[in-house]
Amino acid sequence: MIINKLSLVNFKSHAKVSLEFSPQINCFVGNNGAGKTNILDALHYLSVGKSFLGNSDVQNIKTDEEFFAIESQIQNGDKEDIIKILQPREAKKIIKKNDKTYERLADHIGYLPSVMISPYDSNLISDSGESRRRFLDAMISQTDSPYLFDLIQYQKTIQQRNALLKNFAKNRTFDKDSLEIYNDPLSTFGTRIFDKRKDFVLKLNPIVQQYYDIISGGRESVSVVYDSHLSEASFQELLLQAIDKDRVLTYTSKGVHKDDLIFLMSGQPIKKIGSQGQQKSFLVALKLAQISRIKELTGKSPILLLDDIFDKLDDIRVSQLIELVNKENFGQIFITDTHKDRTENMVKKIDEESRIFEI
Structure with missing residues (x-):
């Protein structure tokens, strides 16, 4: 292209x-x-x-x-x-x-x-998990249309469930059966999202290390860890366990909308131990790995x-x-x-x- x-x-x-x-x-x-x-x-x-x-x-x-x-x-x-x-x-x-x-x-x-490398990339390390989730979703969505569909449907369902929880709190009422209507679609879309995120990050990791070695001289090991509630239990189990907590919070507290990426250097968070130069090199290696994966999965060379x-x-x-x-x-x-x-x-x-x- x-x-x-x-x-x-x-x-x-x-x-x-x-x-x-x-x-x-x-x-x-x-x-x-x-x-x-x-x-x-x-x-x-x-x-x-x-x-x-x-x-x-x-x-x-x-x-x-x-x-x-x-x-x-x-x-x-x-x-x-x-x-x-x-x-x-x-x-x-x-x-x-x-x-x-x-x-x-x-x-x-x-x-x-496309892949963008900019000074704003440092936010991936310093910001909350939301920016890293957006980055992960953007990577996968460019290679997988069904993933993007699942993501859109999942987000709509979460919004509907959260609206119901807020409505319960506003009217001082609660209907467990009405809330559980959302369990099956959340589980279906969320589990597919989880599986694809896990697989994508698993295959991204060695490529990140490869490019980090080229850029930095390869003195440290680096990795990306995918952190998700679904690593602990099935989505259905998570929703049942959190139902009382969700009722108090008036939002859905468990699910792939809370996932995060943890960036490590020599087994420690790069945010804590990485120098500015090491963090910059890591972010560039991450983006180059993104290009490599997109090209591998789609046959297209992304614009950089x-x-x-x-x-x-x-x-x-x-x-x-x-x-x-x-x-x-x-x-x-x-x-x-x-x-x-x-x-x-x-x-x-x-x-x-x-x-x-x-x-």
């Missing part, structure tokens, strides 16, 4: 932009605040239909404008697809492939897989979005990283940097066809 062209209208800081890309390495250079990351975010939209920064769609419309539009030409094997995204200020977002509107965003996920990568690693390691992903044919690469000469010197050594865009 290669993005040949990208056009933006009223997207964030960009009133109108048209770009033609190299199939290998593309770099956006300019001062801070010039809008480099906004272009990466537009590319992220093409992949998953939303911002990687967590902004709502309407927030991404340029100030005082009524809509934003993203359009791209994507080389898909021997044919070219046109992807269009339109977000009016007062209406629902529309995503089209070759002028046919997707009925659901979920139908588009996986068409153009590297935002302000020099903030994460020194110049030598950045050069090694770019050379590594290019050599392993990981797919099209997009990079942002504030220093044109530094970027140009690095990428031209690796790929003569690389393109530099001054933003």
